[in-house]
Amino acid sequence: MKINISHILRLVQWSAYACTLLLVKLFIIFPLAVLLFHDLYLRLLPADSSNWVPFDTLRELKHDWSETGWRFSQDIKRIDADYELPKALDNGISQPIYLRDHILYKMDLNLQFYCVHLFNDKQKSNLVELELLIFDRLAKHKLFRKRIPIICLSEEYPTALGVPSSKYRSSRLELYRKEWLNELELDDKIQIHPKMRSIDFVLQTVEPTQLIFEPESGIKFRMHSPQGLINFMLRWRRTTYFVGIALFDLAITTLFSITALSTFALVSKKLPGNERKIS
Template structure:
């Protein structure tokens, strides 16, 4: 009876091959791919091409009972100086931007809306206008964007209700966030020009149809005249992006994480392909040289054997 003991050695051999390939791919090629793409990304898009600004850095002013303005000055920084960042420390700060540059804005606003008891609305579903505009020297405000959205507001009669037999799993604040936290996203607001005439950036939340509290052009009007309170969440923020002439660079700056993932994968595939080609070529050339060396040695042995026979 013959026992085949070669398959364990073959299994160990292939396992070692797979392990080596996995280690090379994860430990060497993947970090190298990320570093290579990061250098390419930094070359195309400088690190100061975007400025993340929390809404807590703005000054809040209220006009009447139903209009709220978040205003902040723009500090123009020349290209020869480093661009400071806005620290997310909850303090009011000016917004540093590059001078004479066009910016695009992505904004996310998360907030609670409260309605005072004496002016309770008939419905929780209310409407609001979110407006983005700039204040300029010696001229009217320049409207950049206006969005009319439905929101939910809390009245004194509202409370957290749970199905019968169920208990509150988390804190009441978490439950309020689940049921009452409004979220408004505004993407790709253009035409923010940081020329010498532009002084401030303003975010307006308007809840009433009254031109006394609104800049002409962005007030859509509402049926109720209630007294509102706006509680802004700390996650509210704006992202100011330099508007590049090439559309692909704008997309890379806007979708930074997706760009890094896709770019790293592409570079990883290219490096792996080059390594495979190099390895196959090296093995082929080595085998060719070994074959030629074996033929040469065999020919020498044959010649010596022939000479020995002749001498005999």
């Protein structure tokens, strides 16, 4: 009786090839794709092409809601390309905003804050209008203005905050974030011209309120390029990395697979047939 086991051996052989290819992809190809794209990204966009500035490093000039609201200001210092661009330290201490000289920047703003009524009045609404003004202090030129509705904390407003926090298995602060945290985002709205040497932010409400900012609030300055692809890579860094690494991984995997499969096919053809006789 003859049993042909060549198909079984061939299946085992190709399964071993597939496992080898998978291991090579996970431990060699993917890390290589990450390193290659990261190197390409840094060559196209230097590390100082964008600068993150924590909002609590700005100087607070005024804290009077009835006059100008909350006013924050900071000087802009331009650094020549021959010198290293200092990064803003996240230490809560006022410090200049460092930008490259002769470069046009785009500014993105992300503010996360709580609003608290200063006077306890049951007649007041929890919905309050906040006005944001951004301008060049030295040139007295207004750059941006926007009004948005926000919610302000008051004791009379019935929410889940009146329920013990143990019911939600979270801290009281997490409950406050869930129900009372306001967010203001500006993306690709403001240009910082090379001659600007200062920038001011004014936030004001009609009613007497207090604003409490989250530590994650900040400003991002990024170099503006006439090339749309460069601007996209600066604005959407995570998306760029995801797409870029995926493309590099696909290209390297394709080349490796074609080479490996061609080699395996040639070797397989040269192997003698495996037949065993079992009586």
